Amino acid sequence: MSTSHAIRHVRITPIAFRDPPLLNAAGIHEPWALRSIIEIETAAGLVGINESYGDLPMLEALAKAAPALQGLSPWSLNEMEARVRALVTPPKQTTSEFLTQQVSLAPGTHVSKTVAKVISAFEVAMMDLQGQMANAPVVDLLGGAARDRVPYSAYLFYKYAEHIEKPYAPDAWGEALKPEQLVAQARRMIDQYGFQSIKLKAGALPPEQEAAGILALAQAFPGTPLRIDPNGNWTVETSLKIVQQLHGVLEYYEDPAPRLDGMAAVARECDVPLATNMVVTDFAEFRRNADMGCPVKIVLSDHHYWGGLRATQQLSMLCRTFDLGLSMHSNSHLGISLVAMTHLCASVPLLTYACDTHYPWQDEEIVTGGRLKFENGSLRVPTGPGLGVTIDREALARLHDNYLRCGIRNRDDLGQMKKYDPAFTGVQPRF
Structure with a gap:
C-alpha cells in the first residue's frame, strides 16, 4: 500500500x-x-x-x-x-x-x-x-447494483403540534392525533415525495384509536400497502384483537408484541406476516428465530447496528436461505446515512419491501446541494465515486x-414525555 x-x-x-x-x-x-x-x-x-x-x-x-x-x-x-x-x-x-x-x-x-x-x-x-x-x-464495491433506485415508504407518526418547551415555531406538519389528521399527513407526504406505501408508528395511543387510523388510511388510499408498528407495546391478546380488526388491510405487522416469544405467540394465530427491527437485530437473534421456526417472516435491517454494509449483505443471504423477507429500518437521519442505505439496498437482490425513512421529518441537511430528491417514492442510486455526496462545511x-x-447528550423519549404527563412510565407492553 x-x-x-x-x-x-x-x-x-x-x-x-x-x-x-x-x-x-x-x-x-x-x-x-x-x-x-x-x-x-x-x-x-x-x-x-x-x-x-x-x-x-x-x-x-x-x-x-x-x-x-x-x-x-x-x-x-x-x-x-x-x-x-x-x-x-x-x-x-x-x-x-x-x-x-x-x-x-x-x-x-x-x-x-x-x-x-x-x-x-x-x-x-x-x-x-x-x-x-x-x-x-x-454500490459497485458491494457487487454492483441490482436496481438503479430504491423505494421508500411514507412513515407516519401521531404527533403534537409543537414541543412543550417551544424552542422553535410549530413544525409545518401540525397536529396528528385523529384519523382525519393522519390521512392529511399521509396525503401531504405522498404528494410531496410520491411514496407508494405507508407505515404508521403506533403504540402511542389506545390501540382501537390507532386501528381506526389504519382503516381511515385504507379508505383514503385504496390499494396502497399499509403497515403498523406498535414497537412491542401491545400484549399478545391486544395484538390479535387489533389484527382481526385490520383483516385484509395490512401488508405486514411490525413488532406488535414484545420479545420473540411474544411475536411467536402472535404468529401462531395470525395470517399476516410479522416483521421486526426489535427482536431480530443481530445474527444470534436470527438463529433463535430460525430455531423457533421463523415466527418473524420479515427482517427490517439497519446497517448502523447490524455491523455495516457487508454484514447486511450476509444477512440478506440468510434471509434468502430461510425464505424470509428483507427491508430496512430507519431512525432520525440526514442525507449521508440515507445515501449509504441507498447504496446498500441497491446492492441487495433480495429487497422485498419499500424501506423506512424518517427523512421527511427533518428539514435540515448536511450534504452539499441540500435535501435529497425522491422520485415516485424512490431515491436514485448515486453514480459518483464513493457515496457520491460531500459535506457542506457551513x-x-x-x-x-x-x-x-x-443541551441534549442522550436520547430520552421517556424523560421528554414526562414533561407532558408526569405519570407516564413507559413500561411495555402498555396496552
Whole structure:
C-alpha cells in the first residue's frame, strides 16, 4: 500500500438538528436529534465520510477506537474490525438488563450493539474512500447494483403540534392525533415525495384509536400497502384483537408484541406476516428465530447496528436461505446515512419491501446541494465515486453549534414525555 493512501486522521463531529414532537411507544421525540459525522482522512488528503448515532456513549466509543485506524489502508476492513473489537468492549449485562433491552424502542442504543455500531461507522467512511480511490460508487464495491433506485415508504407518526418547551415555531406538519389528521399527513407526504406505501408508528395511543387510523388510511388510499408498528407495546391478546380488526388491510405487522416469544405467540394465530427491527437485530437473534421456526417472516435491517454494509449483505443471504423477507429500518437521519442505505439496498437482490425513512421529518441537511430528491417514492442510486455526496462545511458548523447549545447528550423519549404527563412510565407492553 502506498503511504499516501494510509489513514492519518479520524474526525468525529457531533451534530444536532430539529426534530418534531413525534409520539411513540417510549414517549415522544425531544426537540433535537443527535448524530455524529465521521471523516476519515488519508495522507494524500482524501476524506471518506459517514453519519451515525450521536449519543454520548457512541461518541465515547468512536473516540476510543479512532486512533486504531491510523496507518491502515482504507481497504483493510477486516483489520479495522479486529482493532475495534479489541478496543471497544461493551460492559457485561445482567439477565434483567438484557431482557429490558429486548423490548426497548431503539435496538441501536443497546450496549450490546456498540462494537457493531462503531465498525459500521468506520466501514462506510472507509468504503467511501475506496470508491474515491477506485473511481467507483459504493454500490459497485458491494457487487454492483441490482436496481438503479430504491423505494421508500411514507412513515407516519401521531404527533403534537409543537414541543412543550417551544424552542422553535410549530413544525409545518401540525397536529396528528385523529384519523382525519393522519390521512392529511399521509396525503401531504405522498404528494410531496410520491411514496407508494405507508407505515404508521403506533403504540402511542389506545390501540382501537390507532386501528381506526389504519382503516381511515385504507379508505383514503385504496390499494396502497399499509403497515403498523406498535414497537412491542401491545400484549399478545391486544395484538390479535387489533389484527382481526385490520383483516385484509395490512401488508405486514411490525413488532406488535414484545420479545420473540411474544411475536411467536402472535404468529401462531395470525395470517399476516410479522416483521421486526426489535427482536431480530443481530445474527444470534436470527438463529433463535430460525430455531423457533421463523415466527418473524420479515427482517427490517439497519446497517448502523447490524455491523455495516457487508454484514447486511450476509444477512440478506440468510434471509434468502430461510425464505424470509428483507427491508430496512430507519431512525432520525440526514442525507449521508440515507445515501449509504441507498447504496446498500441497491446492492441487495433480495429487497422485498419499500424501506423506512424518517427523512421527511427533518428539514435540515448536511450534504452539499441540500435535501435529497425522491422520485415516485424512490431515491436514485448515486453514480459518483464513493457515496457520491460531500459535506457542506457551513451546514456542518451550524449543526455542530446546535449540538453545543441544545443541551441534549442522550436520547430520552421517556424523560421528554414526562414533561407532558408526569405519570407516564413507559413500561411495555402498555396496552
